[in-house]
Amino acid sequence: MSELVLKNGIVYDPINNVNGEKMDILVKDGKIVEKLNGNAKTIDCSGKIVMPGGIEIHSHMAGGKVNGGRLFQPEDHVRFAMPKTKVTRSGTGFSTPTTFLTGYLYSKMGYTTGMTAAMPPLMARHTHEELKDIPMIDKGAYCLTDGNWFIMKYLKNGEIEKCAAYVSWLLKATKGYVVKITNPCGTEAWGWGKNCRSLDDPAPYFDITPRELVKGLVEVNEILKLPHSVHLHANNCGRLGNFVTTLETFKVPNGTKPAAKRQIMHATHIQFHSYGGDTWHNFESKADEIAKAVNSNKNIVIDTGTVTLDHTTTMTADGPLEYYLQSLTHLKWMNRNVEMETSPGITPFIYSRKMPTASIQWAIGLELSLLIKDPWQVLMTTDHPNAGPFIRYPRIIAWLMSRKYREETASKVHKVIYDRSTIDGIDREYSFYDIAIVTRAGEAKALGLSDRKGHLGVGADADIAVYDINPSEIDPSRDYKEIEKKFSSAAYTIKDGEILVKNGEIVQTRYGRTLWVNSKVDGELEKEVMKDIEYNFKRYYSVNLANYPVREEVLTRSTEVTRSASV
Amino acid sequence: MMTDVILVPKVQHKISLEAEVIKPDEFAGKTIEEIKELPVYFGNTVQKLGDFFEVSGSAEENAENLRIVVEGDVSRVKRIGEGMTTGEILVKGDVDMYLGARMKGGRIVVEGSVDSFAGQQMRGGEIEIKGNAKDYLGGSYRGDWRGMRGGRIIVEGNAGKEVAEFMRGGEIIIKGNCDSFAGVHMKKGLVIIEGSVAERVGAEMVGGSIIVLGEMANLLPSFKIGEVVEGLKIDGREFPGKFRKYIGDFAEGPSVKGVIYKRL
Numbered sequence A: 001m002s003e004l005v006l007k008n009g010i011v012y013d014p015i016n017n018v019n020g021e022k023m024d025i026l027v028k029d030g031k032i033v034e035k036l037n038g039n040a041k042t043i044d045c046s047g048k049i050v051m052p053g054g055i056e057i058h059s060h061m062a063g064g065k066v067n068g069g070r071l072f073q074p075e076d077h078v079r080f081a082m083p084k085t086k087v088t089r090s091g092t093g094f095s096t097p098t099t100f101l102t103g104y105l106y107s108k109m110g111y112t113t114g115m116t117a118a119m120p121p122l123m124a125r126h127t128h129e130e131l132k133d134i135p136m137i138d139k140g141a142y143c144l145t146d147g148n149w150f151i152m153k154y155l156k157n158g159e160i161e162k163c164a165a166y167v168s169w170l171l172k173a174t175k176g177y178v179v180k181i182t183n184p185c186g187t188e189a190w191g192w193g194k195n196c197r198s199l200d201d202p203a204p205y206f207d208i209t210p211r212e213l214v215k216g217l218v219e220v221n222e223i224l225k226l227p228h229s230v231h232l233h234a235n236n237c238g239r240l241g242n243f244v245t246t247l248e249t250f251k252v253p254n255g256t257k258p259a260a261k262r263q264i265m266h267a268t269h270i271q272f273h274s275y276g277g278d279t280w281h282n283f284e285s286k287a288d289e290i291a292k293a294v295n296s297n298k299n300i301v302i303d304t305g306t307v308t309l310d311h312t313t314t315m316t317a318d319g320p321l322e323y324y325l326q327s328l329t330h331l332k333w334m335n336r337n338v339e340m341e342t343s344p345g346i347t348p349f350i351y352s353r354k355m356p357t358a359s360i361q362w363a364i365g366l367e368l369s370l371l372i373k374d375p376w377q378v379l380m381t382t383d384h385p386n387a388g389p390f391i392r393y394p395r396i397i398a399w400l401m402s403r404k405y406r407e408e409t410a411s412k413v414h415k416v417i418y419d420r421s422t423i424d425g426i427d428r429e430y431s432f433y434d435i436a437i438v439t440r441a442g443e444a445k446a447l448g449l450s451d452r453k454g455h456l457g458v459g460a461d462a463d464i465a466v467y468d469i470n471p472s473e474i475d476p477s478r479d480y481k482e483i484e485k486k487f488s489s490a491a492y493t494i495k496d497g498e499i500l501v502k503n504g505e506i507v508q509t510r511y512g513r514t515l516w517v518n519s520k521v522d523g524e525l526e527k528e529v530m531k532d533i534e535y536n537f538k539r540y541y542s543v544n545l546a547n548y549p550v551r552e553e554v555l556t557r558s559t560e561v562t563r564s565a566s567v
Numbered sequence B: 001m002m003t004d005v006i007l008v009p010k011v012q013h014k015i016s017l018e019a020e021v022i023k024p025d026e027f028a029g030k031t032i033e034e035i036k037e038l039p040v041y042f043g044n045t046v047q048k049l050g051d052f053f054e055v056s057g058s059a060e061e062n063a064e065n066l067r068i069v070v071e072g073d074v075s076r077v078k079r080i081g082e083g084m085t086t087g088e089i090l091v092k093g094d095v096d097m098y099l100g101a102r103m104k105g106g107r108i109v110v111e112g113s114v115d116s117f118a119g120q121q122m123r124g125g126e127i128e129i130k131g132n133a134k135d136y137l138g139g140s141y142r143g144d145w146r147g148m149r150g151g152r153i154i155v156e157g158n159a160g161k162e163v164a165e166f167m168r169g170g171e172i173i174i175k176g177n178c179d180s181f182a183g184v185h186m187k188k189g190l191v192i193i194e195g196s197v198a199e200r201v202g203a204e205m206v207g208g209s210i211i212v213l214g215e216m217a218n219l220l221p222s223f224k225i226g227e228v229v230e231g232l233k234i235d236g237r238e239f240p241g242k243f244r245k246y247i248g249d250f251a252e253g254p255s256v257k258g259v260i261y262k263r264l
């Protein structure tokens, strides 16, 4: 395989404490190495920024919902189209791009890994069939566990070890990477036409509360010693006054120790969970309260779910939320009950600059990034496509790096933001080092991938992004348009040591790995739980157990991450 | 002074041609040779306008004073005048889909008939069709909930199904008859049907007005029967005679403001 030298780049590699140093990065056989022997190809990176490849920690990029969004929105596809080239296929879709396009667009921005945020276990086969069609990036899927009958029963009965063994089986069966919880218990309640509006509001029949479910799954996650913590979309997403629930939720894992050097809980798209007020007329940002809580709790990592002020699509496993949203907009919507597991929904949404709510939502996303002091705790997402499409990341980077740009946008949105958010008073501007944390290094660490990803140390995967930005010439605070432009189109995206993008154009397509967790538990325990699984499949599921698991052959470059549980 | 650019179709293909470049905005200030070079889509290939049309005349610098005359049948040419903002197009034959879609200004006259989606999401300007129009005249893009919102469409002949679908403004006049679901999902604007109209007129409309001068097939039961009006005045137009007013469509909620006037 090829050898590569990235010469004289200005390197930002936060995991290795490299902050804008001029250095060479050496690549051999898809890995970063210390020495090369001979005829390496040289890329001149002088006057250019070199960072590890970007890592997406929460994006709805593949699966049943995403495809539903594509199918029922032809109008989304007429808004964005990319013709085929000699190396790429054609693709369409602004907020729900086609599979191939998804891979290309991430790669153009210098991203090399991406996680799809919500996979109902029953839809795992569909999800992986789609992931198989997403080229360019390494990928993984988050397995939904919020309204799962097995889990609710085990936890209600206090059978935590059996629950752990079940979740271990579920991850293997679905080739999942993360235990994802969306609106805990609420998605089951939705099957009964109800929702769970507080942490102590139990799911019907199963009589387990969101607090118990989250606490139980946090423990299970640590018993299984999974690479990532639980990944939680908390209750009351998108609801007025929900910041109270969010603050409560942050405390739920207290007392449980993380099994690895990482957070105990990843709380996702917190912009949607930082709302004050009790009517839409006094709706306000509570980002300051949330930031205060995160600043005093090192065991929490959040991602922002920053609103980009676009016409986009909302899609989540939180079916009752989608129902609620369409009752506000009267636009088309979809809901589905995934038997025994969860209840997703979809509806289009327009974050209009003229709307007070959307304007405050925009402010909240940025406030979170700027008020939370430690960038390792506040990762950058748009909860694609819920708060905006991922292709807007460069714009968010520019907002974070430039107070002036924020002021300019603030002057174009509803003036209510000056009263009901703190965005106008915030001077902080991110450095390139901070950006490298919130878009790659922080993600790698939070996902338990930092042994191989999110950094440029020896032994790491040679996933590298080069941007045509010279930090000694460009002042991001003033030249924010330039920052946005350069982060939109990487000078080079290198994946496993191969150049995939050059000057923003795709020059080669490749398939990335599919990462999944091979979770190992005690054999006897697993056998016992298998009996439960077989029994319940016969009794309740509409599919045969044998047809449920995802075959490894479906995965592109199947890469298991093995973890042995403490049970 | 108007100047003309004349397009004569060379051959009619079975595969449709997508030619949104046929509009004064594109032609203005170009030489005939440059106009011939403009890209058109034929199947999955990009070709040149000059491969499909003889081009003559001269293009004015100012699109406002430019008229494009299509001499002949272009019933397999889509998107003529799509997004045009000014000037004029005259087609002396039939036209395929999306004529004047997303048009903002100017004027299109078609001496023949047009296929579906003419005037889709149009915002301004005028389309005059001497023949018939097919379905979704002045409607929305597939999946969208925003149809025509300005300008005027006049059809001398008959119109197909779902005329004025999701209409949000502007005016559509059908001198002949109109098929089913006229004004479906309509929110604002005016539709005048001088002939008769088929069933389910105004289905799920929440606003706007539909005037039917001819016969009207059975109305949806979700409309309320209003009073009889003598001599109708609407948007500065006058219609003599007695009209029955219907309000709906209450299937959409309690506060709908859609109105159908049917001449008695």
Ligand SMILES: [Zn+2]
Pocket (backbone or CB within 6 Å): A058, A060, A117, A118, A269, A316, A383, A386
């Ligand atoms: Zn999400």
